[in-house]
């Protein structure tokens with residue numbers, strides 16, 4: 001059984017040693033280059049705002065590599081996807097040993113000397129409504145609304161860092177968006193935080209110094225390319241915009257696993273028996289918005305109606321209100337594992353995307 005969700009989210013678990021062989025991450029980054037800007041993963045500005053809050057993002061030197069998703073896995077990703085340290089920490093965090101890893105993606109940032117957004121939560125999943133068929137903005141809004149907790153499928157997220165710089169840390173709000181965040185920064189390499197990141201707000205700290213500026217004029221076609229050895233470059237249509245050494249790239253890799261409360265929930269999620277459908281989702285939003293006195297035009301096509309996205313975003317999506325860090329730096333490492341056997345059943349068919 002899953003443990004009850006303490007408000008506002010489960011307390012994250014700090015892992016001082018994320019991987020047995022962290023050098024494999026660098027190999028994978030090189031092998032899967034080039035990498036593209038993270039904004040390629042959003043379908044519209046409205047979708048981006050629904051997930052990231054009202055501050056529209058410009059295209060910055062922040063690249064993304066999807067290594068395990070609903071549709072594909074890169075060769076050799078098992079060391080990360082099936083890492084027993086993540087699986088065990090997820091089981092501990094959610095108090096259930098039915099952990100099914102499904103997602104791995106990397107974020108690669110170069111000289112982005114600003115906080116990345118105002119703090120966000122990741123994309124949740126629900127029985128019948130997940131990213132196999134529905135846009136991520138809808139899932140995010142459903143999660144924020146807390147109107148679909150009964151149908152929610154818990155997702156454990158580990159963020160692991162492979163960067164030796166002293167900047168580019170991680171702010172997170174385990175006490176909720178209206179309390180001070182905590183900060184993990186300064187000695188990040190091969191550490192990880194396992195969290196309830198669909199409920200726990202978080203964001204990436206500035207990378208590099210403001211005096212060094214930030215590369216501008218990037219587009220969705222800009223590529224981060226590997227040139228061999230320690231050398232990387234940002235190029236646009238064959239023109240080199242910047243060159244950098246590997247150590248200047250701030251690397252984080254996110255791992256995601258479903259955590260089921262029992263075998264029945266897993267069966268329902270995988271088979272979608274008795275699952276939510278879009279009409280039910282819209283009806284539930286409709287009832288709640290109406291009860292709250294929020295007027296809106298019923299959407300003819302809810303998945304492609306930008307005005308409806310805006311209404312839902314305004315009604316349910318919020319950002320942290322307290323940004324100053326005053327709390328201790330990071331959660332304590334977990335105690336040693338007991339004798340509980342942890343059944344990590346791996347998916348024969350991966351699903352989901354990444355966030």
Ligand SMILES: [Fe+2]
Nearest residue numbers: 121122202355
């Ligand atoms: Fe996130």
